[in-house]
Every structure is written in C-alpha cells, then in structure tokens.
Amino acid sequence: MATAFAPPVSNALDGVVDTLRLTQAEIARAAGLPRETLARKERLHSPSAQARLRLLADILTRASAWTGGPLAAFAWYRSQPLPSFGDMTAEDLVRAGRGEAVRDYLSRIAVGGYA
Template sequence: MAHALKAPLPTESLVLTYMDRAGRIAIDQLADGFGMSKTQLAETAGLARETLYRAERSGARKAQGRLREMLEIISRVSDWAGGKEQAMAWYRAQPLPAFGGRTAEALVKEGKAAAVRDYLDHMAVGGFA
C-alpha cells in the first residue's frame, strides 16, 4: 500500500524552505531570504555573532535549534501577518501582553520558544492575549 506524501504543516514550511540536504538550517540562504547579514541573523536568534560565520558552530545543536525555533514561530504567524517579512517584523518588535510586553524574539533568546508556540496555539483557537 502506497503512502501519500503529507503536505508540510504550516509550522514546518519555512523550516523546510531553509533546510539543506543534511537536514540543517542553511545559514546563508536564511540570511539572504530575510535580507539580513549573518550578524543580524545571529542577533535575531540570540546567538553570538561568530556562531554563524563558522561552519562547525553554525551546525551545532544549540545554533540549529535556536534557528529552527525562530523559523517555526515565524511560520506560524506568516499567513496572518501577510508574509514572512511581516512575520519577522512581528517576531522582532510586537510586544506580547501575555509575556509582560516581551517580544517573541526576546522569549526565544531566553529559551522560551515553547511558551511562544503554546501562546500562538491558544490564540489560534480563539483565546485571548
């Protein structure tokens, strides 16, 4: 019995867009895709600037995990934000009332991406901020 290929979930779409054949986030393509330098991308993801300039560090679990978390959150909001660029602007600048006015970017940098995803899930089903 053949299995049909599933369409990627909305939260996976940007992650898959920027994934290389080895299953890692492709740093150069990601930076280019959002019109950022690697330094700006590192800052946005809460990583040291040097991390994204060295292959062994940019491929490390922590760096890849942080970039994946950032992309998952941006993917979740891109449809209602009006696209990935607007979703990135939301991620970086929109204060979230449920988190004392901190942004999704600040929360991801603090290691609280799961809380942001839970918040977005809550909002998606009609919850209040």
C-alpha cells in the same frame, strides 16, 4: 513562504537571509546566538544552534500565516509587545531562552485561543 523557513537549518538559514534580506549577524541576534555561531560550520551544526534556528524558523512560519508574509512576521517578531509575557517581544523571549513559550502562544492563537 513556508519553504523559506523550512528545515534543514542550513537551507532555512539561507532562505531566511534571502527572504528577509538580513545578514547572518542579524539572524544570530534574532535567534539569541553569538554572531560567531553562524560563521563557523562546527558551531552552526551544534545541537543548541540547530534548535535555536529551527525555533526561529518555526515562529516566523507560524506568524507569517496571519501577519501577511515573512517581512511582516519578522517585524512582528522584533517589535510587537506580547501582553501575556509582560510586554516582551517574541525576539526578547527567544533571546532569553523562552522560545518554546512563544511557539505555544502562537499555537494557542492558531486554534482561536486567547492571546
């Protein structure tokens, strides 16, 4: 499970695509990236694209631990409103550039903090 989302990003991307049976366009949308970013090697390896994809992989890995697996983690990521963030989903937050806040939120939950 964790290996499907582990760096390096190009391998993580393949793992996410294979594990979740998503297209690269769906992964790009989930990470808040333009679709063309994953299609062009030079864009895929840009620091900003790498950071977004690593963040997505990290969030899904953390959520997989308590949602029951990668598919459930992605369902949570896309659809579960987070009350701490005005009922935005994790995907909404990542796409808005607030992915670090989602990672921090999951870290708090992991140590028994209030969601």
